[in-house]
Amino acid sequence: MNSKMIFTVFAFIGLAFGMSQAPQPVTESSYIIQGSSLADVRALVVRQGGEITHELGVIRAVGATLTPAQVKALRAHAGIQRVYDNGAVEVAGKPVKNDDSGSGRGNSDVLETHYPTQAGAKDVHGMGFDGSGVTIAVLDTGLWKHEGIRYNSVGGERIKAVYNAITDSVPVSPLSGDDPGGHGTHVASIAVSSRVTAEGNYNGVAPGASLVSVQAFDEHGLGSYANVIRAIDWVVANKEVHGIRVLNLSFSAEPRSYYWDDPINQAVMAAWQQDIVVVAAAGNRGPAPMTIGVPGNVPYVITVGAVTDNYTPYDYRDDELASFSSTGPTVEGFVKPEVLAPGGHVLGLMDPTSTLAKEHPNFYVDQRYYFEMSGTSQASAVVSGVAALILQADPTLSADDVKCRIMSAGRVAMAGKGGNKSLAYSVYQQGAGMVDVKTAIANQARDCANGGLDIAADIAGTKHFGGPANQQDDGSYYLRGNLDSRETGYVWDGSYTDSSGYLWTNGYLWTDGYLWTNSYLWTDSEVGLNGYLWTDGYLWTNGYLWTDGYLWSNGYLWTNALTEMASMSSWVEQE
Numbered sequence: 001m002n003s004k005m006i007f008t009v010f011a012f013i014g015l016a017f018g019m020s021q022a023p024q025p026v027t028e029s030s031y032i033i034q035g036s037s038l039a040d041v042r043a044l045v046v047r048q049g050g051e052i053t054h055e056l057g058v059i060r061a062v063g064a065t066l067t068p069a070q071v072k073a074l075r076a077h078a079g080i081q082r083v084y085d086n087g088a089v090e091v092a093g094k095p096v097k098n099d100d101s102g103s104g105r106g107n108s109d110v111l112e113t114h115y116p117t118q119a120g121a122k123d124v125h126g127m128g129f130d131g132s133g134v135t136i137a138v139l140d141t142g143l144w145k146h147e148g149i150r151y152n153s154v155g156g157e158r159i160k161a162v163y164n165a166i167t168d169s170v171p172v173s174p175l176s177g178d179d180p181g182g183h184g185t186h187v188a189s190i191a192v193s194s195r196v197t198a199e200g201n202y203n204g205v206a207p208g209a210s211l212v213s214v215q216a217f218d219e220h221g222l223g224s225y226a227n228v229i230r231a232i233d234w235v236v237a238n239k240e241v242h243g244i245r246v247l248n249l250s251f252s253a254e255p256r257s258y259y260w261d262d263p264i265n266q267a268v269m270a271a272w273q274q275d276i277v278v279v280a281a282a283g284n285r286g287p288a289p290m291t292i293g294v295p296g297n298v299p300y301v302i303t304v305g306a307v308t309d310n311y312t313p314y315d316y317r318d319d320e321l322a323s324f325s326s327t328g329p330t331v332e333g334f335v336k337p338e339v340l341a342p343g344g345h346v347l348g349l350m351d352p353t354s355t356l357a358k359e360h361p362n363f364y365v366d367q368r369y370y371f372e373m374s375g376t377s378q379a380s381a382v383v384s385g386v387a388a389l390i391l392q393a394d395p396t397l398s399a400d401d402v403k404c405r406i407m408s409a410g411r412v413a414m415a416g417k418g419g420n421k422s423l424a425y426s427v428y429q430q431g432a433g434m435v436d437v438k439t440a441i442a443n444q445a446r447d448c449a450n451g452g453l454d455i456a457a458d459i460a461g462t463k464h465f466g467g468p469a470n471q472q473d474d475g476s477y478y479l480r481g482n483l484d485s486r487e488t489g490y491v492w493d494g495s496y497t498d499s500s501g502y503l504w505t506n507g508y509l510w511t512d513g514y515l516w517t518n519s520y521l522w523t524d525s526e527v528g529l530n531g532y533l534w535t536d537g538y539l540w541t542n543g544y545l546w547t548d549g550y551l552w553s554n555g556y557l558w559t560n561a562l563t564e565m566a567s568m569s570s571w572v573e574q575e
Helices: 038-047 068-076 121-126 183-192 225-237 263-273 355-359 376-393 399-408 437-442 455-460
Strands: 004-008 024-035 051-056 061-066 080-085 088-091 135-140 159-164 210-215 222-224 244-249 277-281 302-308 339-342 346-349 370-374 412-415 464-466 469-471 477-479 503-505 520-522
Touching: 024 038, 024 051, 024 068, 024 225, 024 263, 038 051, 038 061, 051 225, 061 068, 061 225, 068 080, 088 225, 121 376, 121 437, 135 183, 135 225, 135 376, 183 210, 183 346, 183 376, 210 225, 222 225, 225 244, 225 263, 244 376, 263 277, 263 455, 277 376, 277 399, 302 376, 302 399, 339 376, 346 376, 355 370, 370 376, 376 399, 376 437, 399 437
Parallel strands: 135 210, 135 244, 159 210, 244 277, 277 302, 302 339
Antiparallel strands: 004 024, 024 061, 024 080, 051 061, 088 222, 346 370, 412 503, 464 520, 469 477
């Protein structure tokens, strides 16, 4: 975070000892200031003497360095809606235990990555779908121009643009710039690598897709709110120029407010409103409930959790939810994540000079530019590739319909046999299940996601929404309304089960029902001290208070709340 010290000399008369006090420092820190329009906010900040560092038109805001007095004056001004600390966020991918046993890597220089097959993409490639005509924007640490990333499945140049939100610059050539961290390259490789194994299998999920690299994180995978929002702003502004249909967000920060008050989430909602399919990492703070991070807690987007294959990539019976994968519900009662995807010991390309490769050389595989990581970052990249394949198959789909297709095709983990089968994981852990792009492309599902929501009103601040999740007195979670889990068995006590023997089936039809297509309205869009009145008569006293103590009585508590690093990116080992 940028900050500097300025000194103002002011004297005090020492009444007790007759002594003067030394000059006191006044700290100037970085903030995000939001109002009714970018021009009005800019003028007000300049009038107060603040130094503008970012123009964030996507959320009608600027980034600026301000003194406490300037912050106080701006917060009191009628033309200012919000003043946020410019907090830090981190990427959400982790190296894993290096275990060569049973990995089935073979002897080819191009290693088998497995996840295209696990997600159904291999079959789709055989049908002629490779993501061609669709551009994926990866907002991350930058991009290494390895041939598998630079060239698409037919050998053409695929990188349409590179934007650096940290320096606010676009190089003349899209081949300029690099990836000092390594994370962005790894994520992009999973989504689009065109490398082909000796058996004819692509390394990436959508090897024909085009690519835009947007850098908002440094070599350590850290970034500020202002830089991330500026990056999203650029993606929205350049959507038509580069044909951007998918935005991959493989990072996470701990929520500090309701979803609609978070400035990154506001930018993400603006992107979704422009029909950009936003794919967000659930986060790596699992397996505890209510650990979904920003921006995965936005109800509109596709939030992705991680599955591990236990080093048996084509034996799905021992696939299980990764223990680090964050789970729902969100504070507002939404069921998250929407889907799961491969996220354990995932192979992707990485520059050997990048920070991750140098700090964790044991995860660099056979010195052939492959790096092994686990995380919901990697799972999100798989789903971004899946979204590109679906959009190539049907370019007319809206962002909501892409989400609908992906969720309606999910393969749910079931335990037991015959009539004794039950959910192996709760809906808050696995959402609609494991992603399956072959089924998603084959089906004709529409209008089964984001029902009851109004994104225009949400962005405008006139309406906000909540989901069907609730919590019983004993602390367990259930679903309210027409799909009442107290009757249908969807109660979850927050436990995590890592036993194997699950059946992953696409025969479960909860996506056609109440759960994914209805939401609740927050009356008058106000978050008040006396609680919230849901449209169906549910009254929540003390501000939608869960047993774990989530309470933001003023709608947001941003002052000094996001100066600490997000906890999503602590290293995790593959279980």
